[in-house]
Amino acid sequence: MSxxxxxxxxxxxxxxxxxxxxxxxxxxxxxxGPVRAVDDVSFSLARxxxxxxxxxxxxxxxxTASSLLGLVRSAQTGGRxxxxxxxxxxxxxxxxxxxxxxxxxxxxxxxxxxLNPVFTVGEQIAEVLRVHRRxxxxxxxxQAVVALRRVNIPAPEERAKEYPHRLSGGMRQRVMxxxxxxxxxxxxxxxxxxxxxxxxxxxxxxxxxxxxRRRQGTAVLFITHDLGxxxxxxxxxxxxxxxxxxxxxxAADLLNSPQHPYTLGLLGSTPKLDAxxxxxxxxxxQVPMPSRRPSGCTFHQRCPFADEHCAxxxxxxxxxxxxxxxxxxxxxxxxxA
Amino acid sequence: MTEPSALLEVEGLAKxxxxxxxxxxxxxxxVRAVDGVSFSLARxxxxxxxxxxxxxxxxLSRMIMRLxxxxxxxxxFAGESxxxxxxAALRAMRRRMQIVFQDPFSSLDPRQTVRRALAQxxxxxxxxxxxxxxxxSEALLDMVGLNAGHLDRYPHEFSGGQRQRLCIARALAxxxxxxxxxxxxxxxDVSVQxxxxxxxxxxxxxxxIALLLVTHDLGxxxxxxxEVLVLYLGRVIEYADADSLFxxxxxxxxxxxxxxxxxxxxxxxxxxxxxxxVPSPIAPPPGCHFHPRCAxxxxxxxxxxxxxxxVSPTQTVACHRWREIPxxxxxxxxxxxxxxxxxxxxxxxxIANRKKAAAALG
Numbered sequence: 274m275s276x277x278x279x280x281x282x283x284x285x286x287x288x289x290x291x292x293x294x295x296x297x298x299x300x301x302x303x304x305x306g307p308v309r310a311v312d313d314v315s316f317s318l319a320r321x322x323x324x325x326x327x328x329x330x331x332x333x334x335x336x337t338a339s340s341l342l343g344l345v346r347s348a349q350t351g352g353r354x355x356x357x358x359x360x361x362x363x364x365x366x367x368x369x370x371x372x373x374x375x376x377x378x379x380x381x382x383x384x385x386x387x388l389n390p391v392f393t394v395g396e397q398i399a400e401v402l403r404v405h406r407r408x409x410x411x412x413x414x415x416q417a418v419v420a421l422r423r424v425n426i427p428a429p430e431e432r433a434k435e436y437p438h439r440l441s442g443g444m445r446q447r448v449m450x451x452x453x454x455x456x457x458x459x460x461x462x463x464x465x466x467x468x469x470x471x472x473x474x475x476x477x478x479x480x481x482x483x484x485x486r487r488r489q490g491t492a493v494l495f496i497t498h499d500l501g502x503x504x505x506x507x508x509x510x511x512x513x514x515x516x517x518x519x520x521x522x523x524a525a526d527l528l529n530s531p532q533h534p535y536t537l538g539l540l541g542s543t544p545k546l547d548a549x550x551x552x553x554x555x556x557x558x559q560v561p562m563p564s565r566r567p568s569g570c571t572f573h574q575r576c577p578f579a580d581e582h583c584a585x586x587x588x589x590x591x592x593x594x595x596x597x598x599x600x601x602x603x604x605x606x607x608x609x610a
Numbered sequence: 611m612t613e614p615s616a617l618l619e620v621e622g623l624a625k626x627x628x629x630x631x632x633x634x635x636x637x638x639x640x641v642r643a644v645d646g647v648s649f650s651l652a653r654x655x656x657x658x659x660x661x662x663x664x665x666x667x668x669x670l671s672r673m674i675m676r677l678x679x680x681x682x683x684x685x686x687f688a689g690e691s692x693x694x695x696x697x698a699a700l701r702a703m704r705r706r707m708q709i710v711f712q713d714p715f716s717s718l719d720p721r722q723t724v725r726r727a728l729a730q731x732x733x734x735x736x737x738x739x740x741x742x743x744x745x746x747s748e749a750l751l752d753m754v755g756l757n758a759g760h761l762d763r764y765p766h767e768f769s770g771g772q773r774q775r776l777c778i779a780r781a782l783a784x785x786x787x788x789x790x791x792x793x794x795x796x797x798x799d800v801s802v803q804x805x806x807x808x809x810x811x812x813x814x815x816x817x818x819i820a821l822l823l824v825t826h827d828l829g830x831x832x833x834x835x836x837e838v839l840v841l842y843l844g845r846v847i848e849y850a851d852a853d854s855l856f857x858x859x860x861x862x863x864x865x866x867x868x869x870x871x872x873x874x875x876x877x878x879x880x881x882x883x884x885x886x887x888v889p890s891p892i893a894p895p896p897g898c899h900f901h902p903r904c905a906x907x908x909x910x911x912x913x914x915x916x917x918x919x920x921v922s923p924t925q926t927v928a929c930h931r932w933r934e935i936p937x938x939x940x941x942x943x944x945x946x947x948x949x950x951x952x953x954x955x956x957x958x959x960x961i962a963n964r965k966k967a968a969a970a971l972g
Contacts, residue, residue, distance in 0.1 A: 329799040329800060442887075443887050471662035471887075471888065472826065472828070472867060472870040473662065473884040473888075473903075474887060475872070477883075477885075479872065498800055499800075499872065501872040502872045504872065504873055504874035525874075528874065528952075529950070529951060529952055530951045530955075531952065531955065537952075537959050538959065539800055540956070541804070541959060541960075542800050542801045542803065543829065544803070544807065544829030544830050544832060544833040545832065546828055546829055546832050546868065547856075548832075549832055549852070552808050553808055553833060554956050555804045555963075556804075557963065557966075557967070559771060559772075559802060560799070560801075577963040577966045578959075578962050606958055606959070607954075
C-alpha cells in the first residue's frame with residue numbers, strides 16, 4: 274500500500290518498554306501558593322501496547338501527557354522520563370522540537386483548533402515531513418497523500434487539497450492522526466481524541482488507532498474519562514486521582530477486580546447499557562481543588578471505607594496481585610465488606 | 611404506546627429551515643431539521659430522544675417548548691394545542707413545562723445570587739410573600755441536594771454538578787408537569803453524572819413529573835428512559851419501549867449506535883458498523899436517509915423512504931428490511947450478574963457509603 278514499511282520491524286520487540294516515567298511530579302506556582310498537579314507518578318509505555326490513563330477533570334492526566342512532550346513550562350518538575358534509554362530532562366527547546374511530531378506525537382480532543390485553517394490538510398502534513406524527514410516539497414506531498422490513505426480517508430489525493438473547515442469532525446480527527454503518525458513515531462499520545470465525536474465515528478477512530486498500533490508497533494498513551502473505551506481498547510490502565518496514580522494494572526484485572534475504592538466508584542457511576550439499575554452507585558462529594566489537597570490519602574474524604582489512618586498517612590503504591598498496583602490502606606476491599 | 615393519560619402528544623411535527631432564497635425572498639432550499647415526528651409521553655414517564663449531531667433532537671425539544679416555531683404538525687399538552695397558543699395562555703403553559711440545558715455554566719446569570727435566580731420563577735407562579743419565598747427556595751435547594759447556606763452565593767462559587775442542581779431547582783420552581791432535559795449530564799464528570807442521574811430519577815418518583823430526555827449517550831438512556839425515540843436526519847427510524855429497543859433493536863442504525871458504544875463485550879463480539887459520517891442535513895440521501903451507511907441496504911432503500919411499521923405492540927421501526935435482518939445476539943449481561951467480584955465489591959461500597967452517610971447525619 275505504501276513505500277513506508279508498516280510491519281513492526283521486530284515482532285519480538287512488542288511489549289518492550291519505549292518510554293518510562295518514574296516518580297514524576299509537577300508543581301505550578303499560583304498566586305495562592307504552589308499547586309501540585311502531578312505527584313509521584315510512574316508508568317511505562319511498551320511497543321504495540323495501549324496504556325489507558327483514566328481520570329476526571331483536574332486529575333492531572335493532561336499535564337502528565339504534556340510533560341512527555343516537554344510542553345509543561347513555568348512549573349517545577351521532578352522525577353525522570355526515559356525515552357529509548359535517554360533522559361528527557363534538561364533537553365533544549367531545539368532537541369524537543371526534533372522529538373515532537375517525529376519520535377513522540379500527540380493528538381488532541383478538538384481537531385478543529387489543532388489544525389491551521391489557512392493551509393490545506395495536505396500542506397500541513399507535508400510540513401511535518403519536510404521538517405523532520407528533510408523531504409523535498411514534492412516527496413513530502415506524496416507522503417502526505419500516503420499518510421491520508423493510511424488512516425482510511427477516501428480519495429486522499431483530493432482530500433489533501435481541502436482546507437480543514439471543509440471536512441467533518443471525524444475526517445479532521447483522521448487528518449490529525451495522519452499528521453501525528455506521518456513520521457512513524459514510537460510513541461503516540463492521544464488526549465481524549467474521540468470525546469468531541471459522535472459515537473459511530475468514535476468507533477471508527479478507535480478501530481483506526483488500534484489497527485495502526487498493531488501494524489506499526491506504536492506505543493500508545495490513551496487519555497480518557499470513559500471506562501468503556503478503556504474496557505474495549507486498552508491493554509493496561511492507570512487510574513489518576515488528584516495528581517496520583519491510585520491504581521494500575523492490566524485492563525481486564527483492573528476492570529473486573531478493582532482494588533481502589535475510587536476505581537470501584539467510577540465503575541459504579543458509569544451508566545451501563547446491559548441492564549437498568551434502580552440507582553447508580555455514586556461517589557459522594559466532588560473532586561477537591563488541587564490547591565486544597567487533602568492530607569493522607571487524597572481520596573479519604575469521599576471514600577466510604579476511610580478511617581483516621583487514611584486521613585493521616587499517604588498509602589504506599591503496592592503490588593496487591595501480580596502486575597496490579599494500588600495505593601490504598603484498605604485494599605483488598607473484601608476485608609471490610 | 612399511546613397511553614390514555616398522555617400528557618404530551620406530538621403529531622407530524624416538522625421544522626424546515628430555509629437556507630437559500632430567491633429574489634422575492636421565497637425559500638429555494640430548506641433543511642428539514644425535523645421531518646414529521648410523532649410520539650406521546652404519559653405523566654411520570656421518561657421518553658428519550660436519541661441521535662447523533664444534526665439529527666434534529668435539539669430542534670424537536672425547542673419546538674415543544676415553543677422556543678422554535680414548528681413548520682407543521684401539532685403539539686398537545688394536557689389536551690390543549692400548544693402550537694397555536696400565544697400571549698398569556700402560552701406563558702401559563704410554559705410554567706407547566708420547563709427545560710434544563712446541557713451547559714450549566716452558560717444557563718445561569720453570573721450576576722444573580724441563587725436567591726434571586728429562584729425568586730424569579732417562584733414569584734411568576736404566584737409566590738410573593740418574603741417568608742414563603744424563602745421557605746420555597748430552601749425546599750427547592752433541599753430537593754436537589756443543596757441547602758439554605760447556598761442562597762446568597764453566585765454561580766461561579768459552584769462546581770459544574772452543583773450548577774446543574776441549581777438549574778434543576780430553578781426549573782422545578784413553578785412545579786411543572788413536564789421537564790425537558792437537553793443533554794443534562796453531558797458536560798459533567800462521570801462521578802457527578804451519576805449523582806445527577808440519580809437525582810432526576812428520585813425527583814421523578816417524588817413529583818410524578820414527565821421527562822423528555824434529549825441525549826446522545828445511550829448509557830444514560832438505558833438508566834433513565836421508559837421509551838426511546840431514535841432520530842436520524844430529522845426522521846424517526848425507531849420508536850419503542852426501552853427494554854425492547856436495547857434487547858432487540860430492529861433498525862440497522864439503532865444497532866450500529868448500540869454496537870458503537872465502547873465496552874468490554876466488543877472484544878469478543880462482531881458488530882454492525884455504520885461506515886462514514888452522518889451526511890449533511892442540507893442534502894440528505896434519497897429514500898432511506900441511512901442507506902449509504904447501511905450494511906443491509908437494497909435497491910428499494912435508495913429510492914423509497916420507509917414508514918414506521920409495528921414490530922410489536924411496543925415497538926415500531928422504519929426499515930424496509932427489518933423482517934430479513936437477523937436479530938443481534940443479546941449483549942452479555944456480565945455486569946448485571948450479581949455474583950461477580952465487581953458486583954460484590956460494589957455492594958460493599960454501597961453499604962459502606964450508606965453507613966457513612968448515616969454516621970454523618972448523627
